[in-house]
Amino acid sequence: xxxxxxxxxxxxxxxxxxxxxxxxxxxxxxxxxxxxxxxxxxxxxxxxxxxxxxxxxxxxxxxxxxxxxxxxxxxxxxxxxxxxxxxxxxxxxxxxxxxxxxxxxxxxxxxxxxxxxxxxxxxxxxxxxxxxxxxxxxxxxxxxxxxxxxxxxxxxxxxxxxxxxxxxxxxxxxxxxxxxxxxxxxxxxxxxxxxxxxxxxxxxxxxxxxxxxxxxxxxxxxxxxxxxxxxxxx
Amino acid sequence: xxxxxxxxxxxxxxxxxxxxxxxxxxxxxxxxxxxxxxxxxxxxxxxxxxxxxxxxxxxxxxxxxxxxxxxxxxxxxxxxxxxxxxxxxxxxxxxxxxxxxxxxxxxxxxxxxxxxxxxxxxxxxxxxxxxxxxxxxxxxxxxxxxxxxxxxxxxxxxxxxxxxxxxxxxxxxxxxxxxxxxxxxxxxxxxxxxxxxxxxxxxxxxxxxxxxxxxxxxxxxxxxxxxxxxxxxxxxxxxxxxxxxxxxxxxxxxxxxxxxxxxxxxxxxxxxxxxxxxxxxxxxxxxxxxxxxxxxxxxxxxxxxxxxxxxxxxxxxxxxx
Numbered sequence: 001x002x003x004x005x006x007x008x009x010x011x012x013x014x015x016x017x018x019x020x021x022x023x024x025x026x027x028x029x030x031x032x033x034x035x036x037x038x039x040x041x042x043x044x045x046x047x048x049x050x051x052x053x054x055x056x057x058x059x060x061x062x063x064x065x066x067x068x069x070x071x072x073x074x075x076x077x078x079x080x081x082x083x084x085x086x087x088x089x090x091x092x093x094x095x096x097x098x099x100x101x102x103x104x105x106x107x108x109x110x111x112x113x114x115x116x117x118x119x120x121x122x123x124x125x126x127x128x129x130x131x132x133x134x135x136x137x138x139x140x141x142x143x144x145x146x147x148x149x150x151x152x153x154x155x156x157x158x159x160x161x162x163x164x165x166x167x168x169x170x171x172x173x174x175x176x177x178x179x180x181x182x183x184x185x186x187x188x189x190x191x192x193x194x195x196x197x198x199x200x201x202x203x204x205x206x207x208x209x210x211x212x213x214x215x216x217x218x219x220x221x222x223x224x225x226x227x228x229x230x231x232x233x234x
Numbered sequence: 235x236x237x238x239x240x241x242x243x244x245x246x247x248x249x250x251x252x253x254x255x256x257x258x259x260x261x262x263x264x265x266x267x268x269x270x271x272x273x274x275x276x277x278x279x280x281x282x283x284x285x286x287x288x289x290x291x292x293x294x295x296x297x298x299x300x301x302x303x304x305x306x307x308x309x310x311x312x313x314x315x316x317x318x319x320x321x322x323x324x325x326x327x328x329x330x331x332x333x334x335x336x337x338x339x340x341x342x343x344x345x346x347x348x349x350x351x352x353x354x355x356x357x358x359x360x361x362x363x364x365x366x367x368x369x370x371x372x373x374x375x376x377x378x379x380x381x382x383x384x385x386x387x388x389x390x391x392x393x394x395x396x397x398x399x400x401x402x403x404x405x406x407x408x409x410x411x412x413x414x415x416x417x418x419x420x421x422x423x424x425x426x427x428x429x430x431x432x433x434x435x436x437x438x439x440x441x442x443x444x445x446x447x448x449x450x451x452x453x454x455x456x457x458x459x460x461x462x463x464x465x466x467x468x469x470x471x472x473x474x475x476x477x478x479x480x481x482x483x484x485x486x487x488x489x490x491x492x493x494x495x496x497x498x499x500x501x502x503x504x505x506x507x508x509x510x511x512x513x514x515x516x517x518x519x520x521x522x523x524x525x526x527x528x529x530x531x532x533x534x535x536x537x538x539x540x541x542x543x544x545x546x547x548x549x550x551x552x553x554x555x
Contacts, residue, residue, distance in 0.1 A: 032345060033341050033342065033345050036341070036344060036345030036348060037341060037344070037345070039348070040344050040345075044427075047427060047430045047431070048430060049430060052429060052430050052432065053429070053432075054428075054429045054432065055432055055436065057440055060314075061313060061314055062313065063311065063312040063313035063314070064313055065313075066312045066313030066314075067312055067313070068312070117428070117429075117441065118312075119428060119429075119441070120306070121305070121336065121340075122305035122306040122336065123302065123303065123305055123306040123445065124306045124308070124310075124311065124312055125311050125312070125428075125441050125442065126311060126312035126313060127311065127313070127314075198429055199429050199430075223337075226337070227335075227337040227338065227341075228336075228337045228340075229337070229340065229341075229344075233427070233429075233430065234427060234428050234429040234430070
């Protein structure tokens with residue numbers, strides 16, 4: 001192959017590459033990307049350790065009000081008791097005794113207040129302080145069955161939900177939170193209660209919670225169905 | 235002076251040096267007869283393969299990484315500040331990015347990382363098993379050799395310093411690329427798994443700093459890569475076919491052509507007259523006048539028999555296919 005051959009071949013390859021591109025790159029690469037994505041999920045699950053904790057920097061400054069407010073509805077989702085009745089959190093699915101907790105029940109459970117990082121998929125982090133109940137405690141109270149391998153967290157924010165692998169959901173730093181920075185959640189922060197954990201990227205931490213469903217199968221999620229990675233562990 | 239251990243004159247390896255104009259003694263490893271100037275094996279197929287795979291993998295990693303970066307083109311944590319990034323808030327121009335949107339770019343980034351790492355490990359394994367790490371390993375004489383190259387490029391020196399497979403500046407650049415690549419992968423893993431591999435993240439100063447090191451390593455790789463391409467095009471375009479076919483005509487080496495960027499691109503720059511004058515007169519005078527230890531001038535020194543120059547001198551013959 002002389003130089004001219006090489007150049008023309010290279011040019012043809014480049015043209016073919018560009019022609020096969022949509023905005024996300026060459027379509028032919030889709031299979032390879034999906035394979036890599038599946039492999040990465042296996043690697044992420046293998047790396048996951050139940051007792052590996054997120055640590056925050058000593059003396060770090062809490063993000064406080066600088067933590068962005070975020071929801072997918074056109075306006076802040078607010079639970080209006082006059083329309084929907086009193087807010088309740090259902091814990092169901094593959095469990096022995098389904099629970100229905102109102103805010104009083106939830107706040108009556110043993111709680112955790114901790115400072116952890118919030119890792120956003122966009123690349124920023126925030127030092128945050130949350131108060132809430134461990135998902136692992138709710139799983140124990142509801143008696144999650146052995147066939148429960150995934151947990152789907154559902155909300156009243158226009159159908160926003162995300163399903164998690166059980167191990168990450170039962171991580172000690174995965175909380176159903178009702179307070180942020182020492183004050184009860186405001187509607188902008190996911191009131192009345194939201195999920196938060198440093199072991200997954202922010203979009204997996206569902207706000208405006210209504211139901212926690214233990215499942216034998218994965219159930220995708222709002223961003224997952226739109227092309228973001230499902231596992232999204234940190 | 236310890237410098238004598240590695241007389242610059244011993245750094246041959248470029249068979250072109252056998253030109254008769256070299257009045258000051260034959261060089262070792264002349265290998266190919268320069269009358270024919272037959273192409274010689276220069277790059278093993280593993281090196282060629284990993285070089286071009288690396289071009290592809292790095293391009294995808296950089297462009298998709300910049301698209302990911304654009305989702306938050308800053309480093310400060312929420313509610314905090316960051317000292318060292320003046321362009322905070324300014325996204326990278328879209329035409330430099332790849333992946334279309336954040337999720338798409340992340341899929342590309344986390345797929346191409348395997349290609350980059352596997353390719354890098356293959357290359358490093360080859361370097362080790364084949365002994366070619368010696369072409370890149372820093373040596374005591376390198377700063378001096380590099381300074382000579384700088385002088386040559388700045389026209390403060392007439393003759394191209396003698397060199398092995400690479401000149402000292404090249405060695406520095408290629409070694410830096412390796413170090414930066416390792417830094418990029420390490421810091422990348424730290425921001426991929428800041429909790430599960432939190433010890434690594436904390437080692438790098440926490441998530442924000444690890445992300446910053448990742449960015450700087452990328453920047454260094456891109457900058458050195460651009461310099462590399464510039465030098466290839468302006469000094470040694472003959473190395474492009476060499477990186478494809480593996481074969482290189484040594485009479486076209488920059489050392490043989492006395493080539494600086496855009497100088498002597500097509501023909502040998504050395505004339506016999508200039509060579510002789512340099513070797514006989516200028517060189518001798520300089521040795522007396524210069525505070526540099528004897529032996530730094532390339533053509534003068536006799537290689538010491540015990541100096542470990544065997545490694546340094548090794549011409550590229552082991553890998554002939």
